[in-house]
Amino acid sequence: MGNIVLKKVSKSFGATTIIPEIDLEIEDGEFVVFVGPSGCGKSTLLRLIAGLEDTSAGSINIDGRDVTSEQPAKRKLAMVFQSYALYPHMTVRNNIAFPLKMAGEDKAVIERKVGDAARVLNLTNYLERRPGQLSGGQRQRVAIGRAIVRQPSAFLFDEPLSNLDAALRGTMRLEISELHHQLKTTMIYVTHDQVEAMTMADKIVVLNAGNIEQVGSPLELYRSPKNLFVAGFIGSPKMNLMDGATAAKYGASTIGIRPEHINISTTAGDWKGTVGVAEHLGADTFLHVHTDVGTINVRTGGEFVVSHGDTVFLSPDLAKLHRFGPDGSAL
Ligand SMILES: Nc1ncnc2c1ncn2[C@@H]1O[C@H](COP(=O)(O)OP(=O)(O)O)[C@@H](O)[C@H]1O
Ligand SMILES: [Mg+2]
Numbered sequence: 001m002g003n004i005v006l007k008k009v010s011k012s013f014g015a016t017t018i019i020p021e022i023d024l025e026i027e028d029g030e031f032v033v034f035v036g037p038s039g040c041g042k043s044t045l046l047r048l049i050a051g052l053e054d055t056s057a058g059s060i061n062i063d064g065r066d067v068t069s070e071q072p073a074k075r076k077l078a079m080v081f082q083s084y085a086l087y088p089h090m091t092v093r094n095n096i097a098f099p100l101k102m103a104g105e106d107k108a109v110i111e112r113k114v115g116d117a118a119r120v121l122n123l124t125n126y127l128e129r130r131p132g133q134l135s136g137g138q139r140q141r142v143a144i145g146r147a148i149v150r151q152p153s154a155f156l157f158d159e160p161l162s163n164l165d166a167a168l169r170g171t172m173r174l175e176i177s178e179l180h181h182q183l184k185t186t187m188i189y190v191t192h193d194q195v196e197a198m199t200m201a202d203k204i205v206v207l208n209a210g211n212i213e214q215v216g217s218p219l220e221l222y223r224s225p226k227n228l229f230v231a232g233f234i235g236s237p238k239m240n241l242m243d244g245a246t247a248a249k250y251g252a253s254t255i256g257i258r259p260e261h262i263n264i265s266t267t268a269g270d271w272k273g274t275v276g277v278a279e280h281l282g283a284d285t286f287l288h289v290h291t292d293v294g295t296i297n298v299r300t301g302g303e304f305v306v307s308h309g310d311t312v313f314l315s316p317d318l319a320k321l322h323r324f325g326p327d328g329s330a331l
Helices: 042-050 092-102 107-120 136-148 166-183 194-200 218-223 228-233 244-248
Strands: 004-013 016-026 031-035 057-062 077-081 154-158 186-191 203-208 211-216 240-243 254-257 262-265 271-280 284-291 294-301 311-316 322-324
Touching (some): 004 042, 016 042, 016 057, 031 042, 031 194, 042 077, 042 154, 077 136, 092 107, 107 136, 136 166, 166 186, 203 218, 203 228, 211 218, 211 228, 228 240, 228 322, 240 294, 244 254, 262 294, 271 294
Parallel strands (some): 031 203, 077 154, 154 186
Antiparallel strands (some): 004 057, 240 254, 262 311, 271 311, 284 294
Protein backbone atom coordinates (compact mmCIF):
# COMPACT_ATOMS: atom_id res chain seq x y z
CA MET A 1 0.00 0.00 0.00
CA GLY A 2 1.15 3.53 -0.57
CA ASN A 3 -1.66 6.04 -0.23
CA ILE A 4 -0.29 9.39 0.93
CA VAL A 5 -2.42 12.33 2.05
CA LEU A 6 -1.13 15.79 2.93
CA LYS A 7 -3.53 18.09 4.78
CA LYS A 8 -2.71 21.78 5.19
CA VAL A 9 1.00 21.02 5.29
CA SER A 10 3.27 24.04 5.62
CA LYS A 11 6.98 24.52 6.15
CA SER A 12 9.03 27.48 7.27
CA PHE A 13 12.72 27.75 7.99
CA GLY A 14 12.86 30.42 10.69
CA ALA A 15 10.93 33.41 9.38
CA THR A 16 11.07 32.20 5.77
CA THR A 17 8.01 30.33 4.54
CA ILE A 18 8.96 27.81 1.89
CA ILE A 19 5.63 26.00 1.64
CA PRO A 20 2.64 28.18 2.62
CA GLU A 21 -0.01 25.41 2.74
CA ILE A 22 -0.47 22.32 0.65
CA ASP A 23 -3.28 19.78 0.33
CA LEU A 24 -2.46 16.76 -1.79
CA GLU A 25 -3.62 13.17 -2.19
CA ILE A 26 -1.47 10.50 -3.80
CA GLU A 27 -3.24 7.26 -4.65
CA ASP A 28 -1.73 3.85 -4.00
CA GLY A 29 0.33 2.76 -7.01
CA GLU A 30 0.42 6.16 -8.67
CA PHE A 31 3.50 7.64 -10.35
CA VAL A 32 3.42 11.25 -9.20
CA VAL A 33 5.90 13.87 -10.37
CA PHE A 34 6.57 17.10 -8.48
CA VAL A 35 7.83 19.55 -11.07
CA GLY A 36 8.77 23.21 -10.86
CA PRO A 37 11.70 25.58 -11.19
CA SER A 38 14.77 25.27 -9.01
CA GLY A 39 14.14 26.51 -5.46
CA CYS A 40 10.33 26.16 -5.58
CA GLY A 41 10.27 23.67 -2.68
CA LYS A 42 10.14 20.27 -4.40
CA SER A 43 12.88 18.66 -2.31
CA THR A 44 11.49 20.21 0.85
CA LEU A 45 8.07 18.71 0.15
CA LEU A 46 9.59 15.29 -0.55
CA ARG A 47 11.69 15.49 2.62
CA LEU A 48 8.56 16.36 4.63
CA ILE A 49 6.88 13.23 3.30
CA ALA A 50 10.00 11.17 4.05
CA GLY A 51 10.20 12.61 7.56
CA LEU A 52 13.65 14.12 6.98
CA GLU A 53 12.13 17.52 7.81
CA ASP A 54 9.46 18.31 10.39
CA THR A 55 6.28 20.00 9.19
CA SER A 56 5.59 23.48 10.60
CA ALA A 57 1.86 22.71 10.51
CA GLY A 58 -0.59 20.25 9.02
CA SER A 59 -0.63 16.47 8.86
CA ILE A 60 0.72 13.67 6.69
CA ASN A 61 -1.07 10.34 6.47
CA ILE A 62 0.31 7.17 4.90
CA ASP A 63 -2.22 4.37 4.37
CA GLY A 64 -4.55 5.99 6.86
CA ARG A 65 -1.88 6.27 9.55
CA ASP A 66 -0.89 9.71 10.83
CA VAL A 67 2.90 9.78 10.41
CA THR A 68 3.37 13.52 10.98
CA SER A 69 5.64 13.01 13.97
CA GLU A 70 6.87 9.53 13.07
CA GLN A 71 10.59 8.84 12.48
CA PRO A 72 11.69 8.40 8.82
CA ALA A 73 12.62 4.75 9.36
CA LYS A 74 9.08 3.94 10.54
CA ARG A 75 7.37 5.39 7.46
CA LYS A 76 8.32 2.48 5.15
CA LEU A 77 9.38 4.83 2.38
CA ALA A 78 12.59 4.50 0.36
CA MET A 79 14.41 7.51 -0.99
CA VAL A 80 16.71 7.66 -4.03
CA PHE A 81 18.89 10.74 -4.48
CA GLN A 82 20.79 12.37 -7.32
CA SER A 83 24.08 11.59 -5.55
CA TYR A 84 23.66 7.80 -5.47
CA ALA A 85 25.06 7.68 -1.91
CA LEU A 86 26.62 4.23 -2.43
CA TYR A 87 29.34 2.80 -0.21
CA PRO A 88 32.45 2.88 -2.44
CA HIS A 89 34.30 0.07 -0.65
CA MET A 90 31.36 -2.36 -0.82
CA THR A 91 30.38 -4.55 -3.77
CA VAL A 92 27.11 -3.95 -5.57
CA ARG A 93 25.74 -7.00 -3.78
CA ASN A 94 26.60 -5.60 -0.36
CA ASN A 95 25.38 -2.12 -1.23
CA ILE A 96 21.98 -3.52 -2.20
CA ALA A 97 21.93 -5.86 0.79
CA PHE A 98 22.92 -3.15 3.27
CA PRO A 99 19.45 -2.09 4.52
CA LEU A 100 18.46 -5.74 4.94
CA LYS A 101 21.59 -6.53 6.95
CA MET A 102 20.92 -3.50 9.12
CA ALA A 103 17.42 -4.80 9.71
CA GLY A 104 18.85 -8.16 10.75
CA GLU A 105 17.24 -10.20 7.96
CA ASP A 106 18.52 -13.75 7.64
CA LYS A 107 21.02 -14.69 4.96
CA ALA A 108 18.75 -16.70 2.70
CA VAL A 109 16.14 -13.93 2.58
CA ILE A 110 18.81 -11.34 1.81
CA GLU A 111 20.23 -13.47 -0.99
CA ARG A 112 16.84 -13.97 -2.57
CA LYS A 113 15.82 -10.30 -2.35
CA VAL A 114 19.15 -9.04 -3.70
CA GLY A 115 18.95 -11.57 -6.52
CA ASP A 116 15.41 -10.47 -7.41
CA ALA A 117 16.29 -6.78 -7.37
CA ALA A 118 19.41 -7.37 -9.47
CA ARG A 119 17.36 -9.26 -12.04
CA VAL A 120 14.74 -6.50 -12.30
CA LEU A 121 17.50 -3.90 -12.73
CA ASN A 122 19.78 -5.92 -15.06
CA LEU A 123 22.56 -5.90 -12.49
CA THR A 124 23.01 -9.65 -12.10
CA ASN A 125 26.38 -9.64 -13.85
CA TYR A 126 27.69 -6.71 -11.81
CA LEU A 127 27.01 -7.92 -8.27
CA GLU A 128 30.68 -8.47 -7.41
CA ARG A 129 31.85 -5.08 -8.73
CA ARG A 130 32.36 -1.94 -6.69
CA PRO A 131 30.57 1.33 -7.53
CA GLY A 132 33.78 2.79 -8.99
CA GLN A 133 33.70 0.08 -11.67
CA LEU A 134 30.20 1.03 -12.86
CA SER A 135 28.76 3.66 -15.22
CA GLY A 136 26.60 6.46 -13.80
CA GLY A 137 23.42 4.73 -14.96
CA GLN A 138 24.45 1.46 -13.32
CA ARG A 139 25.27 3.24 -10.06
CA GLN A 140 21.83 4.81 -10.04
CA ARG A 141 20.33 1.35 -10.64
CA VAL A 142 22.24 0.06 -7.60
CA ALA A 143 20.79 2.90 -5.53
CA ILE A 144 17.33 1.94 -6.78
CA GLY A 145 18.08 -1.71 -5.98
CA ARG A 146 18.89 -0.79 -2.40
CA ALA A 147 15.48 0.89 -2.24
CA ILE A 148 13.64 -2.04 -3.86
CA VAL A 149 14.84 -4.69 -1.39
CA ARG A 150 13.21 -2.77 1.45
CA GLN A 151 9.82 -3.31 -0.24
CA PRO A 152 8.72 0.21 0.70
CA SER A 153 5.13 1.39 0.44
CA ALA A 154 6.42 4.20 -1.76
CA PHE A 155 9.63 5.22 -3.54
CA LEU A 156 10.72 8.84 -3.30
CA PHE A 157 13.09 10.02 -6.04
CA ASP A 158 14.83 13.40 -5.84
CA GLU A 159 16.18 14.38 -9.28
CA PRO A 160 17.76 10.92 -9.64
CA LEU A 161 18.92 11.44 -13.22
CA SER A 162 20.47 14.90 -12.99
CA ASN A 163 24.05 13.59 -12.98
CA LEU A 164 23.61 11.60 -16.18
CA ASP A 165 24.12 12.72 -19.78
CA ALA A 166 21.09 13.34 -21.99
CA ALA A 167 21.12 9.96 -23.75
CA LEU A 168 21.42 8.01 -20.50
CA ARG A 169 18.68 10.12 -18.90
CA GLY A 170 16.37 9.06 -21.72
CA THR A 171 17.19 5.39 -21.13
CA MET A 172 16.86 5.61 -17.35
CA ARG A 173 13.50 7.38 -17.72
CA LEU A 174 12.20 4.35 -19.59
CA GLU A 175 13.75 1.95 -17.06
CA ILE A 176 12.14 3.69 -14.09
CA SER A 177 8.77 3.79 -15.87
CA GLU A 178 9.12 0.09 -16.68
CA LEU A 179 10.05 -0.61 -13.06
CA HIS A 180 6.91 1.16 -11.93
CA HIS A 181 4.80 -1.04 -14.22
CA GLN A 182 6.46 -4.13 -12.74
CA LEU A 183 6.36 -3.17 -9.07
CA LYS A 184 3.11 -1.17 -9.13
CA THR A 185 4.35 0.66 -6.04
CA THR A 186 3.63 4.35 -5.45
CA MET A 187 6.45 6.53 -6.76
CA ILE A 188 6.97 10.21 -6.07
CA TYR A 189 9.53 11.71 -8.40
CA VAL A 190 10.94 15.22 -8.10
CA THR A 191 12.39 16.99 -11.12
CA HIS A 192 12.80 20.47 -12.59
CA ASP A 193 12.62 18.89 -16.06
CA GLN A 194 9.15 19.09 -17.55
CA VAL A 195 10.06 16.46 -20.16
CA GLU A 196 10.68 13.93 -17.36
CA ALA A 197 7.38 14.95 -15.81
CA MET A 198 5.44 14.61 -19.06
CA THR A 199 6.98 11.27 -20.05
CA MET A 200 6.84 9.48 -16.69
CA ALA A 201 3.93 10.75 -14.63
CA ASP A 202 0.44 9.44 -14.10
CA LYS A 203 -0.14 12.68 -12.22
CA ILE A 204 1.93 15.86 -12.31
CA VAL A 205 1.98 18.35 -9.45
CA VAL A 206 3.24 21.72 -10.70
CA LEU A 207 4.88 23.72 -7.92
CA ASN A 208 5.74 27.40 -7.90
CA ALA A 209 7.13 29.17 -4.83
CA GLY A 210 5.84 26.41 -2.55
CA ASN A 211 2.30 26.52 -3.95
CA ILE A 212 0.58 23.91 -6.07
CA GLU A 213 -0.33 25.62 -9.34
CA GLN A 214 -2.10 22.61 -10.84
CA VAL A 215 -2.47 18.85 -10.47
CA GLY A 216 -3.34 16.70 -13.45
CA SER A 217 -2.29 14.11 -15.99
CA PRO A 218 0.36 15.18 -18.51
CA LEU A 219 -2.24 15.69 -21.24
CA GLU A 220 -4.62 17.58 -18.96
CA LEU A 221 -1.85 20.06 -18.17
CA TYR A 222 -0.85 20.27 -21.81
CA ARG A 223 -4.39 20.80 -23.07
CA SER A 224 -5.83 22.89 -20.26
CA PRO A 225 -3.24 24.77 -18.22
CA LYS A 226 -5.06 26.60 -15.45
CA ASN A 227 -2.85 29.66 -15.58
CA LEU A 228 0.08 31.36 -17.28
CA PHE A 229 2.65 29.68 -15.04
CA VAL A 230 1.59 26.15 -16.02
CA ALA A 231 1.09 27.23 -19.65
CA GLY A 232 4.66 28.51 -19.81
CA PHE A 233 6.19 25.63 -17.87
CA ILE A 234 4.60 22.59 -19.53
CA GLY A 235 5.35 21.91 -23.19
CA SER A 236 8.53 22.04 -25.22
CA PRO A 237 9.29 24.29 -26.97
CA LYS A 238 7.30 26.70 -24.86
CA MET A 239 3.89 28.10 -25.68
CA ASN A 240 4.02 31.49 -27.40
CA LEU A 241 2.43 34.15 -25.21
CA MET A 242 1.17 37.54 -26.39
CA ASP A 243 -0.55 40.34 -24.53
CA GLY A 244 -1.70 43.89 -25.19
CA ALA A 245 -3.66 44.71 -28.33
CA THR A 246 -2.90 41.31 -29.89
CA ALA A 247 -4.55 39.48 -27.00
CA ALA A 248 -7.40 42.01 -26.75
CA LYS A 249 -8.50 41.02 -30.28
CA TYR A 250 -9.20 37.55 -28.91
CA GLY A 251 -10.96 38.90 -25.79
CA ALA A 252 -8.13 38.16 -23.34
CA SER A 253 -5.34 39.87 -21.42
CA THR A 254 -2.88 37.27 -22.66
CA ILE A 255 -3.21 34.63 -25.33
CA GLY A 256 -1.10 31.53 -25.69
CA ILE A 257 -0.53 29.32 -28.69
CA ARG A 258 1.83 26.36 -28.85
CA PRO A 259 4.38 26.16 -31.71
CA GLU A 260 2.63 23.02 -33.02
CA HIS A 261 -0.75 24.80 -33.24
CA ILE A 262 0.20 27.50 -35.73
CA ASN A 263 -0.38 27.20 -39.46
CA ILE A 264 2.25 28.69 -41.71
CA SER A 265 1.67 29.94 -45.25
CA THR A 266 3.69 31.86 -47.82
CA THR A 267 0.62 33.70 -49.13
CA ALA A 268 -1.85 34.72 -46.40
CA GLY A 269 -2.56 34.56 -42.66
CA ASP A 270 -3.20 36.54 -39.47
CA TRP A 271 0.36 37.54 -38.61
CA LYS A 272 2.89 38.55 -41.25
CA GLY A 273 6.54 37.95 -40.38
CA THR A 274 10.09 37.28 -41.46
CA VAL A 275 11.82 33.96 -40.86
CA GLY A 276 14.79 34.22 -38.48
CA VAL A 277 16.60 31.17 -37.16
CA ALA A 278 15.39 27.79 -38.40
CA GLU A 279 16.24 24.79 -36.22
CA HIS A 280 16.24 21.64 -38.34
CA LEU A 281 15.86 18.65 -36.04
CA GLY A 282 15.05 16.16 -38.78
CA ALA A 283 11.54 15.12 -37.75
CA ASP A 284 10.59 18.74 -36.98
CA THR A 285 11.74 22.19 -37.93
CA PHE A 286 11.30 25.02 -35.45
CA LEU A 287 11.12 28.46 -37.05
CA HIS A 288 11.60 31.69 -35.14
CA VAL A 289 9.42 34.13 -37.03
CA HIS A 290 9.72 37.86 -36.33
CA THR A 291 6.24 39.37 -36.65
CA ASP A 292 4.56 42.66 -35.75
CA VAL A 293 3.16 40.93 -32.64
CA GLY A 294 6.55 39.61 -31.49
CA THR A 295 8.80 36.66 -32.24
CA ILE A 296 6.80 33.48 -32.61
CA ASN A 297 8.16 29.95 -32.50
CA VAL A 298 6.46 27.69 -35.04
CA ARG A 299 6.77 23.96 -35.44
CA THR A 300 6.67 22.71 -39.01
CA GLY A 301 7.43 19.40 -40.68
CA GLY A 302 11.06 18.42 -40.90
CA GLU A 303 11.08 18.76 -44.66
CA PHE A 304 9.53 22.22 -44.71
CA VAL A 305 11.83 24.36 -46.88
CA VAL A 306 12.12 28.01 -45.97
CA SER A 307 15.10 30.37 -45.78
CA HIS A 308 16.28 33.03 -43.37
CA GLY A 309 14.63 36.31 -44.37
CA ASP A 310 11.64 34.79 -46.20
CA THR A 311 8.25 36.41 -45.65
CA VAL A 312 5.63 34.07 -44.14
CA PHE A 313 2.13 34.35 -42.66
CA LEU A 314 1.10 32.66 -39.43
CA SER A 315 -2.40 31.76 -38.25
CA PRO A 316 -3.16 30.24 -34.84
CA ASP A 317 -5.46 27.23 -34.75
CA LEU A 318 -8.32 28.93 -32.89
CA ALA A 319 -9.52 25.68 -31.31
CA LYS A 320 -6.11 25.39 -29.64
CA LEU A 321 -5.75 29.01 -28.56
CA HIS A 322 -5.40 29.60 -24.80
CA ARG A 323 -6.91 32.75 -23.28
CA PHE A 324 -5.91 34.21 -19.93
CA GLY A 325 -7.42 36.98 -17.80
CA PRO A 326 -5.67 39.91 -16.09
CA ASP A 327 -4.64 37.74 -13.10
CA GLY A 328 -3.14 35.08 -15.36
CA SER A 329 -5.94 32.53 -14.85
CA ALA A 330 -7.24 30.67 -17.88
CA LEU A 331 -10.58 32.05 -19.12
N1 LIG B 1 17.42 23.81 5.78
C1 LIG B 1 17.05 24.94 5.15
N2 LIG B 1 17.15 26.13 5.76
C2 LIG B 1 16.77 27.27 5.13
N3 LIG B 1 16.27 27.32 3.89
C3 LIG B 1 16.16 26.16 3.22
C4 LIG B 1 16.53 24.91 3.80
N4 LIG B 1 16.29 23.93 2.89
C5 LIG B 1 15.79 24.55 1.79
N5 LIG B 1 15.70 25.88 2.00
C6 LIG B 1 15.18 26.85 1.02
O1 LIG B 1 13.91 26.42 0.61
C7 LIG B 1 13.68 26.74 -0.76
C8 LIG B 1 13.23 25.52 -1.48
O2 LIG B 1 14.31 24.63 -1.53
P1 LIG B 1 14.17 23.18 -2.18
O3 LIG B 1 13.02 22.47 -1.59
O4 LIG B 1 15.50 22.53 -2.08
O5 LIG B 1 13.83 23.56 -3.71
P2 LIG B 1 13.87 22.65 -5.01
O6 LIG B 1 14.10 21.23 -4.62
O7 LIG B 1 12.53 22.87 -5.66
O8 LIG B 1 14.96 23.18 -5.89
C9 LIG B 1 14.96 27.35 -1.28
O9 LIG B 1 14.81 28.75 -1.30
C10 LIG B 1 15.99 26.92 -0.27
O10 LIG B 1 17.01 27.86 -0.18
MG1 LIG C 1 15.67 19.95 -5.05
